[in-house]
Amino acid sequence: MQVWLIDHPTFLDEFLYHHALTLLDASSLGRVRRFYQRDDACRCLIGRLLPRVLLSEKGVSARNIQFATTDAGKPYFVTPGVSPPIGYNVSHDNELVAMAFAPGEHGPPAFxxxxxxxxxxxxxxxxxxxxxxxxxxxxxxxxxxxxxxxxxxxxxxxxxxxxxxxxxxxxxxxxxxxxxxxxxxxxxxxxxxxxxxxxxxxxxxxxxxxxxxxxxxxxxxxxxxxxxxxxxxxxxNQGQIVRSGASSFVRKAVHQLKGLELEDAVNNDS
Incomplete structure (x- = not known):
């Protein structure tokens, strides 16, 4: 089990904020834009990026990531080819966003x-x-x-x-x-x-x-x-924690997800 902590989500500048929005699917984009307050939108944005970055580290591009929700609304991955499956959950308050994840072993599909x-x-x-x-x-x-x-x-x-x-x-x-x-x-x-x-x-x-x-x-x-x-x-355990600031996290997300998107495009053209 690991926990990623992202601090200062509301400190995102305009460029990174709008660049990060391009990484989201239409449903997530709509969810972020429903927030009237910019601070709330930034927290939601980071929360939506976290599981995408998690799968990008397994080589899955943003457009191939698929989500579903339980009847009670808990999100989970339905992305094909992710083995072993992963259970995750996201929470945020004020200037901290957290995501916990672990191999999916009990209680599928959301674990x-x-x-x-x-x-x-x-x-x-x-x-x-x-x-x-x-x-x-x-x-x-x-x-x-x-x-x-x-x-x-x-x-x-x-x-x-x-x-x-x-x-x-x-x-x-x-x-x-x-x-x-x-x-x-x-x-x-x-x-x-x-x-x-x-x-x-x-x-x-x-x-x-x-x-x-x-x-x-x-x-x-x-x-x-x-x-x-x-x-x-x-x-x-401190060894279970990965922590970064929101700005550096978003830069990483853009780099990894855009890179995988380009790689997918090249492979599809070849």
């Missing part, structure tokens, strides 16, 4: 992998106690008691966002997302274990890390179904 990224912050003008009350319907009673006992405030926020990203990454991994009651998932911080409907999440592993962009801290968590998983929360 059971999910990633969530959140900036660690409290709403402006709101205290930590009132913040926890406002998100109380996502927490179990045990989680509320534990979070209420933590001091100082920054540790409360760190624990809450770790908790949140565990729940979010799990629901994305199983392909349900919205509509799944977060209180069915419980993270026991003292034991670093996760239960679902009161049962240890055996065969699942939750890998997590905090990263800094400028002076802001982001929580990144990947939920991955694997036979050796024990329902535990473990640190994400």
């Amino acid at each position: 059971r992998i999910g990633v969530d990224v959140m900036k660690v912050r409290k709403p402006r003008g709101e205290g930590v106690a009132s913040f926890l009350r406002s998100v109380g319907d996502t927490l179990t009673d045990a989680e509320k008691r534990f979070l209420s006992s933590i001091v100082p405030e920054n540790e409360v926020l760190s624990c809450f966002y770790l908790n949140w990203t565990i729940k979010e990454s799990f629901t994305k991994a199983i392909g349900l997302g919205l509509g799944f009651d977060f209180r069915r998932i419980e993270f026991d911080i003292p034991t670093n274990t996760v239960t679902v409907d009161g049962v240890l999440a055996t065969n699942w592993q939750f890998e997590t890390i905090q990263v800094t962009v400028d002076e802001d801290v982001y929580q990144v968590t990947v939920a991955h179904f694997m036979e050796s998983g024990k329902g535990t929360v473990v640190p994400l």
